[in-house]
Amino acid sequence: MSVYRGYLKIIQKNIGVLISYVAIFTLICVMITNTIPGRQIRTFEPDRQNIMAVDEDQSAVSQALLDCLAADNNVTQSPMDKERLSRLLYSGNTDYVLFIPEGFGEKLAEGDADQLKIRSVREPGSGAGYYLDSVTENFMTLVSALLASGYSEEEAAALAKNSAAEKAEVTMMQTDTLSQSERPYYSWLFVYFPYLYLSVMIYIISYVMMPFSHREIRSRIAAAPVPPVRQALQAIAAFLQLFLIFWAVTLLLPLMTKGADFYTSSMAGWYLLETLALLSVSAAIGFLIGNFVRSEESVAALANIISLGLCFLCGVFVPLELMGSGIVRAAHFLPVYWYETGVETLASSTKLDGGSISLLLQSLAIQLAYALAIVMMTLFALKKRHQTV
Amino acid sequence: MLQLRYRFIQALRNRSGIFWGLFFPLALGTLFYLSFGGLGKADPFEPVPTAVVGEENEFFTQMLGQLDGGILEVRQMDQEEAVQALEDGDVTGIYTNAQEPSLEVAGSGFGETVLSGILKEYMQYDSVIRDMSEKHPERIPAFIEQIGSDTRTYVENTSLGGKSFDETMEYFFALIAMACFFGCFMGQRLGEESAANISPLAARRAVSPRSKLLTVLTDMFVGFVIQFASVLVLLFYLNYVLQVHIMAHFGEMLLVAACGSLLGVSAGIFIGSMAVRPGVKAILTTAVPLALCFMAGLMYGNMKQIIEAKAPIVNRLNPAALISDALYYLNIYEDQSAFMLRIVLLAAWSVGMAFLAFIRLRRERYVSI
Numbered sequence: 001m002s003v004y005r006g007y008l009k010i011i012q013k014n015i016g017v018l019i020s021y022v023a024i025f026t027l028i029c030v031m032i033t034n035t036i037p038g039r040q041i042r043t044f045e046p047d048r049q050n051i052m053a054v055d056e057d058q059s060a061v062s063q064a065l066l067d068c069l070a071a072d073n074n075v076t077q078s079p080m081d082k083e084r085l086s087r088l089l090y091s092g093n094t095d096y097v098l099f100i101p102e103g104f105g106e107k108l109a110e111g112d113a114d115q116l117k118i119r120s121v122r123e124p125g126s127g128a129g130y131y132l133d134s135v136t137e138n139f140m141t142l143v144s145a146l147l148a149s150g151y152s153e154e155e156a157a158a159l160a161k162n163s164a165a166e167k168a169e170v171t172m173m174q175t176d177t178l179s180q181s182e183r184p185y186y187s188w189l190f191v192y193f194p195y196l197y198l199s200v201m202i203y204i205i206s207y208v209m210m211p212f213s214h215r216e217i218r219s220r221i222a223a224a225p226v227p228p229v230r231q232a233l234q235a236i237a238a239f240l241q242l243f244l245i246f247w248a249v250t251l252l253l254p255l256m257t258k259g260a261d262f263y264t265s266s267m268a269g270w271y272l273l274e275t276l277a278l279l280s281v282s283a284a285i286g287f288l289i290g291n292f293v294r295s296e297e298s299v300a301a302l303a304n305i306i307s308l309g310l311c312f313l314c315g316v317f318v319p320l321e322l323m324g325s326g327i328v329r330a331a332h333f334l335p336v337y338w339y340e341t342g343v344e345t346l347a348s349s350t351k352l353d354g355g356s357i358s359l360l361l362q363s364l365a366i367q368l369a370y371a372l373a374i375v376m377m378t379l380f381a382l383k384k385r386h387q388t389v
Numbered sequence: 390m391l392q393l394r395y396r397f398i399q400a401l402r403n404r405s406g407i408f409w410g411l412f413f414p415l416a417l418g419t420l421f422y423l424s425f426g427g428l429g430k431a432d433p434f435e436p437v438p439t440a441v442v443g444e445e446n447e448f449f450t451q452m453l454g455q456l457d458g459g460i461l462e463v464r465q466m467d468q469e470e471a472v473q474a475l476e477d478g479d480v481t482g483i484y485t486n487a488q489e490p491s492l493e494v495a496g497s498g499f500g501e502t503v504l505s506g507i508l509k510e511y512m513q514y515d516s517v518i519r520d521m522s523e524k525h526p527e528r529i530p531a532f533i534e535q536i537g538s539d540t541r542t543y544v545e546n547t548s549l550g551g552k553s554f555d556e557t558m559e560y561f562f563a564l565i566a567m568a569c570f571f572g573c574f575m576g577q578r579l580g581e582e583s584a585a586n587i588s589p590l591a592a593r594r595a596v597s598p599r600s601k602l603l604t605v606l607t608d609m610f611v612g613f614v615i616q617f618a619s620v621l622v623l624l625f626y627l628n629y630v631l632q633v634h635i636m637a638h639f640g641e642m643l644l645v646a647a648c649g650s651l652l653g654v655s656a657g658i659f660i661g662s663m664a665v666r667p668g669v670k671a672i673l674t675t676a677v678p679l680a681l682c683f684m685a686g687l688m689y690g691n692m693k694q695i696i697e698a699k700a701p702i703v704n705r706l707n708p709a710a711l712i713s714d715a716l717y718y719l720n721i722y723e724d725q726s727a728f729m730l731r732i733v734l735l736a737a738w739s740v741g742m743a744f745l746a747f748i749r750l751r752r753e754r755y756v757s758i
Contacts, residue, residue: 017668024676032689046502072506086724092694099547108543117545127435131503133544134460138510140543141536142517149532150525159517166512168505169491173475195688207668296667297405297574300675301413308417308688312424317688327423 007238059105064157186259187347201282209290277367284374406575414568440471566712569649570678572616576657612654685709
């Protein structure tokens with residue numbers, strides 16, 4: 001078992017560096033997952049926006065408007081401070097800013113609201129901002145109509161405010177499909193696994209395989225009495241040990257990301273299969289790179305290009321539905337796309353039907369086929385290289 | 390001058406430094422451009438598709454008719470068709486247009502919130518008319534006439550000085566920060582070639598009669614110029630080739646690029662001159678800048694905002710976040726004071742790191758190499 005022990009020695013020598021890479025990429029993965037809002041229970045709850053209100057009017061109408069908005073949103077009153085409000089909008093702490101100028105209520109009661117308008121500032125490009133503009137407009141239209149029909153300012157404001165307390169009857173359809181806000185929290189962690197697996201596998205395998213790229217070492221190994229097949233099997237045993245430890249560590253990550261319910265989920269088995277398939281693809285890519293790379297700088301370059309490239313193109317960092325159709329079509333030729341498809345199917349289903357299982361099996365088969373193809377390609381290239389030793 | 394010229398030639402032959410400082414950011418920028426094809430270019434508000442079953446309530450029908458084509462996309466269906474459409478995700482909700490209208494949804498998102506808000510608005514009008522019919526029935530005709538004829542707008546959308554924000558810009562700002570940081574690869578080689586205990590070349594340079602101060606300054610100048618030029622190439626590529634408009638204020642952009650490049654190269658020189666294992670240097674020059682850029686929004690666009698909400702001090706200390714923030718305030722919100730604060734902090738980082746690198750490389754005596 002000299003070859004097996006040899007590989008373990010190399011791994012041991014690089015263990016500090018390898019653990020550092022695992023820690024860094026794991027931290028990135030966990031941090032992204034922990035920023036995603038927690039899962040909602042399957043009842044309807046409206047999206048609450050954060051609104052900053054600058055009310056310089058302080059009239060019955062302005063107060064009624066803010067009370068109406070506060071029923072479904074988080075409204076905070078603030079003095080006028082352009083710089084602070086800019087920073088709050090930019091940092092995402094505020095979604096919408098409302099300025100109610102002094103005298104607005106009075107002008108509205110006189111029917112002269114054209115002279116003085118409420119001003120809103122939306123987060124640039126925000127759809128919620130458009131919607132809140134619409135809510136504000138509708139409220140003011142209601143108040144204006146009440147004033148025109150003979151109510152006083154205070155009466156109109158009170159009636160509009162009381163009517164805003166009405167609750168809409170909304171029922172939730174129980175389906176087997178989960179929406180984005182209902183999918184299990186741990187599923188988000190699995191979405192980001194390709195970045196972790198690809199980066200770590202490429203670094204680990206390349207660092208271990210790099211010494212073997214030297215011609216003198218290859219020559220000595222070629223002259224060794226251990227048959228090549230036995231060498232290969234012992235090498236596989238050493239790497240399998242490493243891969244399984246890494247895989248087991250990643251399966252503990254749901255505990256760090258509020259996803260402890262993963263372990264009792266009926267889908268856990270399928271998630272395990274998907275991660276194993278992803279591991280095989282990542283290991284195959286690492287095997288390809290590790291056999292031909294000669295310096296640590298090259299490892300870093302290839303690891304970053306491949307992991308970031310595949311993750312951006314296959315919907316890991318940017319959802320596939322937001323990407324161009326050409327890119328999505330091209331992504332079909334990449335193995336990570338099929339992993340994401342499998343995880344998406346698992347995350348959006350409460351139970352699996354025939355169609356879902358078929359999709360999952362397809363995803364697994366394609367990933368394993370890619371892994372096998374990459375390994376065969378590498379072995380072929382290695383054979384060509386060894387012929388010139 | 391001769392040493393400057395030859396040092397430039399040596400540095401330009403550093404393929405690793407040129408790849409990381411120039412070609413990798415260009416490749417990643419192109420990848421971002423290809424990936425974000427559907428983001429940021431669509432209308433900020435898409436009409437919410439909704440199914441309507443029945444036509445019993447005339448007022449509700451009228452209200453939906455007015456909203457159709459604007460905030461809503463109304464599709465009249467029968468019950469079975471509507472349920473199937475909701476299950477398939479073709480519609481966001483089903484309005485049952487009865488005397489008491491109701492809404493059925495399949496999730497809790499923004500579209501569902503809009504539909505719920507519209508139903509609530511109808512309930513509001515209904516409540517007002519019921520109240521009016523009990524207390525002041527004579528006011529109802531005037532009320533309904535005013536509702537029907539009021540075309541005034543009461544809300545005016547304005548800005549605090551910001552331009553329209555394409556959310557993909559955060560990724561590009563983080564990319565520019567990363568390009569500045571990856572000057573540390575160039576700097577690492579320069580540092581290794583200046584520390585006599587690290588490389589034979591550095592040992593030979595150390596025993597030359599040339600002033601060590603000039604040697605160190607030459608190395609830093611060469612690294613800075615090459616990295617600064619690489620960042621400029623990236624900026625021009627993003628702005629003119631990929632049409633990602635980020636060069637609104639050219640002078641200030643140069644200042645940001647210069648500070649970032651100096652920081653990256655100086656950090657690289659400092660790391661390169663350290664007597665540690667190559668693996669440790671690789672982590673310091675690759676993984677640490679990547680982690681800092683991740684916190685500035687390289688992989689997850691909202692990360693910087695999330696950190697700003699929970700621990701803003703981290704963004705003030707993270708040089709990648711400072712670069713990204715400076716670019717944001719320059720291109721989007723045009724807030725001079727916020728921009729200047731970031732530039733001052735960035736300049737402090739850059740000068741501090743350059744000073745550390747200089748201290749590391751200054752005249753050194755060795756008992757043994």
